[in-house]
Amino acid sequence: MTSPRARRSPRRTEALSRERIVEAAVGLLDAAGEGGLTFRALTERLATGPGAIYWHVANKGELLGAATEAVVAAAVATGPQRTGRAGGTEGAEGAEESGGAAEAAREGIRCVALGLFDAIEEHPWLAPQLAGQLSRNPGGPVAPRIFENIGRQVRALGVPGDSWFTATSALVHYVLGAAGQNAANTASGRALGPDADRAGFLDAVSTAWEGLDAEDYPFTRAVADQVREHDDREQFLAGIDLVLAGITALHLPAGRPGGSPEA
C-alpha cells in the first residue's frame, strides 16, 4: 500500500506459497499443539490476510493433512539413518547367509518404526491426526508411504505373498497405536510442568494405578511399578519384536530364516 519497501516485518516479501504455509503450520502445531493452528496466528506469522492463505489451501482440514504428510514423509525418509540403536545394518542388500537377510529386514522394520515413533513424539499433534483422519483421503500419500516402507521389509523377511497384507497391517497398526499412546503420554507430561518432564509423569500414573480399587483392578495394581520404571523406546521395540516373533511363528516357512537356533 504505502511503501512496498522496508517495513519492519522480518519477512515481508518472500512470496507466499503452499509450501511456506505448511511449514508455518507445522511450526504452530509444534509450538502450541492442535489448538495452536489458527488462521489468525497463521496470518500474523506470514504477514498476510486469511484470503491469501485460502488461495493456496482449500480449508483447515487440508492444511492439517498437508502438515501431516510433510512430517511423515520426512520421518520415513530419514528413518534408516537415525542415530539410535537401530542402525548399522547396511549389509542388508548383499547378505546371503542363512538368516542374514531376514535379520536385516527385522532391523529395517525397527528403523522405520522408530522413525515414526520419534516423529510422533516430536510432533504430538500427529497422533490423533494419523489415528482419526489418516484415511480421510485414501488416495493421499501418507498411508501408502508408511505401508510401503514397512511392507518391503516384510517381503524381505520371507513372508509369503498371501500373508503380506496381514503381516504388514499388524505391524502398522501396532506402530500407530503404540506411538499414538506414547505421544499422549508425553503431551500430558508436558502439561504437568516442564520440569517434571517424563519420570514425573510416569510416577504420577504409577501412583494413580497403585491407588486403584484392589478388587476391581488387581492386575493393573500389580503392574504399576513396571509402569514407573519402563523406558518408552525400549518398550516400543519390545512390542515390535513381539509382532515380529508372531510373524515368524505363523507366516514364515519352517526353515525359520530368523537366525535363531533350532529348538
Added chain:
Amino acid sequence: MTSPRARRSPRRTEALSRERIVEAAVGLLDAAGEGGLTFRALTERLATGPGAIYWHVANKGELLGAATEAVVAAAVATGPQRTGRAGGTEGAEGAEESGGAAEAAREGIRCVALGLFDAIEEHPWLAPQLAGQLSRNPGGPVAPRIFENIGRQVRALGVPGDSWFTATSALVHYVLGAAGQNAANTASGRALGPDADRAGFLDAVSTAWEGLDAEDYPFTRAVADQVREHDDREQFLAGIDLVLAGITALHLPAGRPGGSPEA
C-alpha cells in the same frame, strides 16, 4: 407435561444431571461425529441454557472424556457376552487340561479386543479420543479399564510376571491402533455416500493404490487387491493372533501351554 405419569415427554422437566448430559453428548457424537458435539446443540437437546450444563460439567474436554469413559466401560463390560464368533469359552475357570486354560485366555483376549473394536466402529469419534487424549487424565478410569481386562487374560495365559507389562502393552497398542485405523476407514466410507457403504470404500482405496507410481510403491501396488477383498474383523483377529503367537514364542516357558502338540 407436568404429570409424573406422563410417559415419554421428550423434554420439559426430567431434572438435568451429569449422566443425562453425557448420554446426550454420546447421542450427538454418534449422530454427527466430533463436530456434532456443540454446547448449543446440547442445550437444544436438553432444553436448557449453557450455564446449566456448566454447572454439571467443567468444560467440553471433560464432557468428551466422560462420554469416552461411558462407551468404553459399556464395551468391555459386554464384551465377553457378545454374539460374535469369540464366545462359548465359559470353561476357563475350571479348565485344568494342559493348554485348556491358556486357550481360554486367548479367547478372552479376542473377546475384549472385539468388544473395543466394535465399540470404536459403532462410535468412530472414539478413535482419536483414545489415541490423542486417553491419558489426558492418567488417573482416569478408561486406560486402567482396558489394561486390566486384557492384562488378566495375559496372566491367565501363563506369561511370567516380569513380562506382564510388555505383553499387555503390546496387545493394547495393537488393539487401539487397529481399531482406530478401522474407524477412520468406516468414517470415510460413510462420507463417500451411504449406499457405497463399505465395499465401495475399500474398492476406492484399492483402486487408488493400484494407481500409485510403480517405481515408488511396488509393494503397496502388489497388495492392493488384498485390500479390496479383506474382511475387517477377520483381519483384526489375525493381527491379535499374530501378537499372541509372539507372546507365546518369546514370553511363555518352554512347556508351551498353548495346546499345540509338543514338537
Added chain:
DNA sequence: ACCTGAACACCGTTCAAGT
C-alpha cells in the same frame, strides 16, 4: 494470478441474575 481485510456465522465459556 495473487493478495487484502472487513464481515459473517458460529463456537466455548462466563456471569449477574433468577428460583
Added chain:
DNA sequence: ACCTGAACACCGTTCAAGT
C-alpha cells in the same frame, strides 16, 4: 443448589475489491 440467557472473545470461511 440449580438453572437462565445475554454477552464476550475467538474461530473458520467468504468475498468484493484491489494489484
